[in-house]
Amino acid sequence: xxxxxxxxxxxxxxxxxxxxxxxxxxxxxxxxxxxxxxxxxxxxxxxxxxxxxxxxxxxxxxxxxxxxxxxxxxxxxxxxxxxxxxxxxxxxxxxxxxxxxxxxxxxxxxxxxxxxxxxxxxxxxxxxxxxxxxxxxxxxxxxxxxxxxxxxxxxxxxxxxxxxxxxxxxxxxxxxxxxx
Numbered sequence: 001x002x003x004x005x006x007x008x009x010x011x012x013x014x015x016x017x018x019x020x021x022x023x024x025x026x027x028x029x030x031x032x033x034x035x036x037x038x039x040x041x042x043x044x045x046x047x048x049x050x051x052x053x054x055x056x057x058x059x060x061x062x063x064x065x066x067x068x069x070x071x072x073x074x075x076x077x078x079x080x081x082x083x084x085x086x087x088x089x090x091x092x093x094x095x096x097x098x099x100x101x102x103x104x105x106x107x108x109x110x111x112x113x114x115x116x117x118x119x120x121x122x123x124x125x126x127x128x129x130x131x132x133x134x135x136x137x138x139x140x141x142x143x144x145x146x147x148x149x150x151x152x153x154x155x156x157x158x159x160x161x162x163x164x165x166x167x168x169x170x171x172x173x174x175x176x177x178x179x180x
Contacts, residue, residue, distance in 0.1 A: 019055050019122035023098040026107045038108070045093050046126050053097075054130040056081075056137060058119045063137035065144075070117050074147055079111040081121075083146045085136055092132055094125025 027035065042051050060067050070076055084090040099106040099113065100120040106113065115121075123133070136142050145151050 019098055019100060019120060020053055022100060022105060023107070023122050026098065026105060030107075041095065042124060045095055045124075049126055051124045052127055052130060053122065053124045054133075056121045056123065056133060058115060058117055058121070058137075065140040065142065066115070066137040067117055068140065069143050069147060070115060076115045076143075076147060077111065078109055078113045078115065078121075080147055081115065081133060081136060082111070083136070085132055085139075085142045085146060088146050088149060092125060092129045094123050094129040094133065096121055096123050098122040 027038070045051065056063060058067050058070065066076060066081070078096045079091075082092050082094055082096075084092050096109050096113075097107075098121070099109050099115075100122075101116060101118070123130070136146060141151075
């Protein structure tokens, strides 16, 4: 490769994903064995694709559903964030590389690491995983499904049908023939 291209690619990556510089600095403090294990782990996730990196900030603007869930006392973790929104029993092809929490940094956080409001998370994975994760972080129904396993009706028609079904069931249970 041409030296200029390598430098341009690095500058582009660092400007589009600011936590990447923090991750690379922290990673330099580890051994070559650690780095080789990490490369193997990332390769296992991304396969033949070049892995993408992205950041997720747990703020009301960037991740309203995740932020609100944590504010309500939900103890969401990295593994909750990495679930597939179409099937909560599956994982997205991604992994967390770094959590920046205030002045602290958590390098390669464990899957059970609890997320906090204000966290900045650097992730990497296959193409499309970042968009799926953004859907989790922004959509309250998707976040609730992934966290609890319960699907809520979304859209006004589905909510109306759910209310009608609940109302009909409560009327049937309160008729004189159903009294003990």
